[in-house]
Structure formats: structure tokens, C-alpha cells
Amino acid sequence: MHDAAQINLWYTRCMIQLRNVSKTYPGGTVGVRDVHLAVKPGEFVSIVGMSGTGKSTLIRLIIAEEKPTRGQVIIGGWDITNIKQREIPLLRRQIGVIFQDFKLLPKKTVYENVSFALEVAGAPSHRIREVVPQVLAVVGLDNQMHRYPHQISGGEAQRVAIARALVHRPKILVADEPTGNLDTLNTADVIEILKKINEFGTTILLVTHNREVVNRLKRRVITIDNGTIVSDQKSGKYVL
Amino acid sequence: MTAFLRAIKFGLQNVWRNFGLSVTTISILVVMLMSVNLIFAISAMTGAAISSVKDQVDVSVFFTPDAPQSRIDEVQKVVGGFSSVKEAQLKSPEQVLAEFTTRHADSEAIQYSLKELGKNPLGATLIIRTYEPGQYRDIVKALNIPEYEGVIESRTFDDTTDIVSRIAIITDRAQMIAWVVTIIFAVIAFMIVASSIRVAIFTQREEISIQKLVGAGNWFIRAPFFVEVLLYCTLAMILAIVILYFGITVTDPYIRTLFGTYQFSLMGYFMTQGPLLFGAQFASLIVLCSLSGFMSMRRFLRV
Numbered sequence: 001m002h003d004a005a006q007i008n009l010w011y012t013r014c015m016i017q018l019r020n021v022s023k024t025y026p027g028g029t030v031g032v033r034d035v036h037l038a039v040k041p042g043e044f045v046s047i048v049g050m051s052g053t054g055k056s057t058l059i060r061l062i063i064a065e066e067k068p069t070r071g072q073v074i075i076g077g078w079d080i081t082n083i084k085q086r087e088i089p090l091l092r093r094q095i096g097v098i099f100q101d102f103k104l105l106p107k108k109t110v111y112e113n114v115s116f117a118l119e120v121a122g123a124p125s126h127r128i129r130e131v132v133p134q135v136l137a138v139v140g141l142d143n144q145m146h147r148y149p150h151q152i153s154g155g156e157a158q159r160v161a162i163a164r165a166l167v168h169r170p171k172i173l174v175a176d177e178p179t180g181n182l183d184t185l186n187t188a189d190v191i192e193i194l195k196k197i198n199e200f201g202t203t204i205l206l207v208t209h210n211r212e213v214v215n216r217l218k219r220r221v222i223t224i225d226n227g228t229i230v231s232d233q234k235s236g237k238y239v240l
Numbered sequence: 241m242t243a244f245l246r247a248i249k250f251g252l253q254n255v256w257r258n259f260g261l262s263v264t265t266i267s268i269l270v271v272m273l274m275s276v277n278l279i280f281a282i283s284a285m286t287g288a289a290i291s292s293v294k295d296q297v298d299v300s301v302f303f304t305p306d307a308p309q310s311r312i313d314e315v316q317k318v319v320g321g322f323s324s325v326k327e328a329q330l331k332s333p334e335q336v337l338a339e340f341t342t343r344h345a346d347s348e349a350i351q352y353s354l355k356e357l358g359k360n361p362l363g364a365t366l367i368i369r370t371y372e373p374g375q376y377r378d379i380v381k382a383l384n385i386p387e388y389e390g391v392i393e394s395r396t397f398d399d400t401t402d403i404v405s406r407i408a409i410i411t412d413r414a415q416m417i418a419w420v421v422t423i424i425f426a427v428i429a430f431m432i433v434a435s436s437i438r439v440a441i442f443t444q445r446e447e448i449s450i451q452k453l454v455g456a457g458n459w460f461i462r463a464p465f466f467v468e469v470l471l472y473c474t475l476a477m478i479l480a481i482v483i484l485y486f487g488i489t490v491t492d493p494y495i496r497t498l499f500g501t502y503q504f505s506l507m508g509y510f511m512t513q514g515p516l517l518f519g520a521q522f523a524s525l526i527v528l529c530s531l532s533g534f535m536s537m538r539r540f541l542r543v
Contacts, residue, residue, distance in 0.1 A: 086458060093455035103450055120456035122243040164454065 014074070015041045015172060015203045016062060021071030023057050031057030033227040035071070041171070044195070044204045046214045048238055049224035055207045058224070059176050062205070063095055064088050076171060093121055096165025096173040096202075100180035102157045104149040104164075110136065111145040114164045121168065135163040139193055155186025162193055173197060174205045179213060187213060211238040243460060251467025254440045262472065265429075265436045269476030269529075270483065272425035273521060277484055279418040280517055284509045285495065286411035292502035293407065299376050300396045301383060303363035305333060307391045312364050315388060319368055322382070324375035329367045336362045363393060430532045433472065437465050437536040448541065462537055469533040473525045481518060484510065 016039040023031035032054040039045055049055050060066040061073050064083050072081045080091060104113050111132055118128045136142045139159040149157055158178055165173055175194060179187040191213055198204045208214060214221055215237050223231035223239060231239060255262045301319075303312055312330070319328045331339070337360045344350040354361075370376055380395055441448065451461050492507045510517070 089452075089455045089457045091455075092453065097453055103446075103453065105447055105450060116450070117454035119246055120451050120454055120460055122246075122457075122460070124242055168455065 013040065014038045015043070015076055016205070017072070017074040018058075018061070019072040019074070021061065021068045021073060023054075023061060023066060024069045030054075030227045031066075032061070032224075035227075035229055037222070037229065037232075039203060039205065041203055042198070042201050044198045044217065044219040045206065046217060046219060046221045047205065047207045047224060048209070048214055048221060051209075053224045054227040055224055056176065057227075059097075059174055059205070059207060062172075062174060063097055064091050089121075093168045094170050094172065096162075096168065096170040098158065098161045098165050098173070098175045098178050100177035102149070102154075102161045102181075104157055104160055106149050109146050109148055110141060110152065110160050113149070113160055114167055117164045117167045131167055132163075135166045136160075138166065138196070139163045153186065154182050155189050158182060158186070158190050159193060162190070162197070166197065170202065172203045172205065174207075176207045177209065178206070179208065179210055191217070214238040244463075247460060247463035248467050250464035251471060254444070254464055254468045255471055258436065258440055258443060261436050261439055265432050265472050266476045266479065268425070268429050268432045269472060269525065270479045272422065272429045273476060273480035273525070274483065275418060275422045275425055276521055277480065277517075279415055279422060280513075281488075281506060281509075282411070282414050282418060284506065284513075285504070286407060286414070288499065288502065288504040290407050290411075292499060292504070299368040299370075299379060301366040301368065302393045302395070303365065303391055304393045305361060305363040307363055311388075311391045312366075315383065315391065316366055318382065319366065319379060322370075322375075322379060324370045324372070324378065325368060326371050327367075327369040329369075331365045331367065333360050333362055333364050336365050426528060430528060433469060433529045433532040434536040436472070437468065437533045438540050440465060440468060441537070441540045462541065465533055465537055465541070466530065469529045470526065473522065473529050477518065477522045477525065480521075481514075 016037065018035050018037040021035045021037075022033050025031060035054075035058065037058075047055050047058065057066070061068055062075065064073075064080050067083075068081060072079060074080070075091065076094065078091070080087075083091065105116065108116060114136060115128045115132045118131065123131075133142055133145070136145060139162050141156060141159055141163065144152055144156060149160070152160070158181075161178075162173075173194070178190055178194070182190060187210065194204055194206065195217075206213075206217075218235050220235070221231070221233050221237065221239075222229055301315065303315075316328055316330050319325055337354075340362060341351070341354065368376075368379060370379065383392060383395060448461060488507045488510060492505055495506050496504065
């Protein structure tokens with residue numbers, strides 16, 4: 001198990017490192033091939049590419065949902081290449097993840113959806129009562145706490161997902177197509193929140209198809225094609 | 241402690257969300273427990289029946305009316321020397337006559353004959369009880385010697401070995417059938433519990449995937465399913481005991497009538513043996529269901 005001292009390794013130079021990483025699925029399908037990637041703490045990185053080019057594989061490798069066939073994955077100085085099953089929950093509490101389909105529990109309220117993340121991690125009730133309203137305030141949903149997912153808009157649902165990802169105060173927030181189901185206005189809202197979170201020091205990894213979002217951000221852009229990184233620009237644009 | 245209480249809460253939610261399946265699972269477990277208890281009831285009743293038959297068996301040695309007391313004492317001493325003899329009760333000629341008179345109080349002819357005789361025509365009687373029915377043969381054989389010919393008038397011996405062995409055969413068969421039924425129910429219960437857990441995992445796959453996503457530990461994800469299994473077992477055991485209690489309350493008077501003067505009560509049996517019997521059943525049930533639930537989780541809940 002990794003103790004507090006090891007967790008402090010988050011403060012090392014690179015927040016995310018992928019060294020010569022390849023992932024080949026059974027049947028020979030290549031997810032990613034020879035990927036070298038280093039993301040510094042506090043960076044806001046957009047990962048772009050066509051569908052099926054390996055963006056999601058990259059995310060799954062980072063959150064230890066999959067193990068690389070070759071190479072090394074290091075998160076905050078912690079080599080998770082061969083992470084033990086029992087250590088995965090600890091890693092996941094350090095990485096917030098949001099998805100295009102929000103992944104909210106329909107039978108739980110906004111408050112319960114967020115508190116759920118703390119409950120499963122064994123947080124005491126008083127801490128849940130303290131933290132949940134705070135993070136809901138950060139995403140501007142402190143007045144919608146008792147509504148159910150079907151009673152709020154898509155943009156608000158994504159903000160709930162962001163709040164849930166933030167309750168563990170993660171050092172990394174991975175956003176996999178977070179604006180894919182949103183209109184322009186809600187997209188702008190979500191991106192603004194991500195920028196705000198980034199300003200507090202959280203490293204953001206944004207996987208997106210949205211050209212406008214990427215171009216407006218003017219942050220680092222990594223382009224993936226056919227499982228390999230074909231472009232890595234410090235203040236880039238959507239080039240595909 | 242908080243995590244433990246939350247696991248219980250989620251486990252209760254699982255049971256409630258799949259209410260129909262939970263009821264089916266508990267019902268099967270109750271049926272299985274009832275069949276196990278039926279085995280114990282059959283075993284207790286047949287055991288009591290055999291004891292009752294054995295208790296009724298004795299050898300009566302009738303002495304001649306003029307047999308000297310010293311010879312009677314000698315026979316009693318010889319019989320008492322057998323390790324297989326449980327009890328050797330000597331009844332004096334007066335006692336024998338009194339019992340005979342009472343027994344035939346309605347028969348005027350017998351009463352008249354006794355009066356006409358003017359003296360006690362009956363000799364002393366030795367009533368012998370052994371631990372096992374088969375042991376009477378040795379005693380009868382030991383008394384069947386010329387030395388006692390003038391002293392012992394007759395011997396009666398009801399050979400109940402056959403009856404006892406028949407009861408034993410019937411008991412064995414009844415128990416075997418009950419065991420087969422129990423095993424069948426145990427297999428069904430095993431599959432039903434596995435299936436319930438599988439359905440619970442399936443219906444909560446979204447919640448489980450979110451639990452994993454937000455960093456729930458393996459223990460936390462699996463614990464509610466174990467709570468669910470534990471709840472099934474507890475409810476099934478309680479229901480089985482309640483049904484058994486009412487079942488015995490209704491049938492016990494009839495069973496007691498069957499045993500006549502022999503003291504046997506099924507309720508009494510379960511009252512004295514209950515803690516051990518139900519404790520063992522509950523422990524076995526938990527082992528069976530946990531194993532089933534664990535296998536299901538291992539297969540369908542890849543944490």
C-alpha cells in the first residue's frame with residue numbers, strides 16, 4: 001500500500017508520465033503505440049484526435065482501468081504500470097474523472113450523487129456535510145442540491161459530475177469529452193469551470209472533439225492519430 | 241465503523257430493490273431449512289419410538305408358588321449379575337395376586353375361582369429389563385437349565401428385536417429420503433443465492449462502475465452483497481423457526497397421543513436441542529450462501 005509519504009510524490013516534477021507506452025488488445029487491435037508524454041502539475045492539456053485513434057485508451061491507462069502491454073505509466077511519481085488491484089481505489093481518489101454521459105445515479109439527488117463519492121471512500125458524515133456544499137458552490141449548483149438528475153439540464157448534470165470529481169480534491173482532473181452532449185452555452189460554462197479548477201492548481205486533461213473549445217483555450221494541445229502522438233503544441237490549435 | 245454501516249445500508253437497499261427475487265430466495269432457503277428440521281424431527285420421533293418399544297419389552301420369570309425364597313433370591317442374583325440387565329424387579333406372590341385380582345376385577349369367574357381356592361395360587365415373579373432387546377435371549381438361555389426346573393414355572397419373552405430392526409430400517413429410509421430432499425434444496429438454494437447476487441450486480445452495474453470510478457475499495461463494493469446474503473440467511477432462519485414453532489404446536493398433541501404413556505414431546509425436543517440445532521443450521525446456511533455469493537461475485541463483479 002502507498003502511505004501518505006508516497007502520496008506526497010504528487011508534488012514531483014511531472015504529474016503524468018507515459019514512457020514508451022503501447023497497448024495492444026487481444027486480436028491485435030492497437031490502442032496506443034510508443035507514446036511518450038509528460039504533463040506538469042497545473043497544466044491544462046487538450047487531447048484531440050479522430051474517433052478510435054486511442055484517446056480513450058490513453059485515459060484508461062492513466063486511471064488504471066487498463067494496463068499497458070509495454071512501457072511505463074507514472075502518475076505523480078507513482079509507477080502504476082503494474083499497480084495492484086487493491087491500490088487502484090487510492091489512485092482513483094487522486095484522479096477526478098468526468099465523462100460525456102455524466103454517469104450520475106438517476107435515483108440520487110444532486111447532493112447525494114456528490115456525497116456518494118465520499119461515502120464510498122469511507123469519509124465521515126460531518127466531513128461530507130462540510131465538503132459537498134462547498135464543491136457544489138464551486139460549480140454553481142448550491143441551490144440545486146435536492147433536485148434529481150432528470151430535473152436539471154445537461155450542463156448542470158455535467159457540473160454535478162465535476163463536483164463529484166472534485167470532492168476528493170484530486171490533483172488531476174480527466175475530462176473525457178465533457179461537452180459532447182452540451183449546447184454552446186453549456187459547453188462554455190463547463191469549460192469556464194474547468195479553467196477555474198485549473199487556476200486552483202489542478203492538472204486538467206481534456207479529451208475533446210470540439211475544435212472551437214480547443215482553439216479558444218489557447219493551451220497545450222496533443223494530437224493523436226492512429227494510436228501515436230503526431231503533434232504536441234504548447235499553445236496549440238485543433239489541427240485535424 | 242461508518243463504512244461498515246454504509247455497507248449495511250447499501251445491502252438493505254439491494255434486498256429492497258430486488259424485492260421479488262429476495263422473497264423467492266428466502267422462500268427456497270426456508271424450504272431447505274424446513275426439510276433439514278424434518279430430518280431432525282423424524283430422527284427424534286423414531287428414536288423415541290424405538291426407546292418406547294424397548295421400554296415395553298421385558299422377560300417375566302414366574303416362580304412356582306412353593307418355590308423357596310432362597311432359590312428365588314438365587315435366581316434374582318444370577319440375573320442381576322448380567323451386565324446387560326438394566327433392572328430385575330422381584331414381585332412377591334402377594335403383589336402378583338393383588339395385580340392379578342385388579343386386572344381381572346371384572347371377571348366374576350376368576351374372582352370366584354380365587355375365592356374357591358382359598359389360597360394364593362400364584363408364585364413370585366421376576367421382571368427383567370435389559371438395555372437392548374436382543375440381550376433377552378442370553379438371559380432366557382441362562383435360566384433354561386435343569387437346576388431351576390422345579391423353581392421356575394414359566395417364562396414369557398416377547399421378541400421385539402424384529403420390530404425394533406424394522407423401525408430402524410424405516411427410520412433409515414425416511415432419513416435418507418429427507419437427506420436427498422435436503423441436498424436437492426441445498427443445491428437449488430446455492431443456485432438461487434448465486435442468481436440473486438448476479439441479478440443484484442447486474443441491476444447495479446451502473447452504480448458499481450461509478451463506485452469504482454470514484455475510488456471505492458474492493459471491500460466496500462463487495463460488502464453490501466455479503467450483507468444481502470447474511471440478511472437472506474437471517475430472515476430465512478427466523479421464518480423457518482416461526483413456521484416450525486407453529487407447525488409443532490399444532491401437531492405435538494397428536495404425536496404425544498401416538499406415544500401413549502411414553503413421555504415424548506417434539507416441542508420439548510426442539511426446546512432443549514433448538515439452540516444447538518438452529519445454531520448449527522444457521523452457521524451452515526451462512527457458509528453455503530456466502531460461498532455461493534462469493535462465487536457469483538468472483539465471476540460477475542470484477543472490481
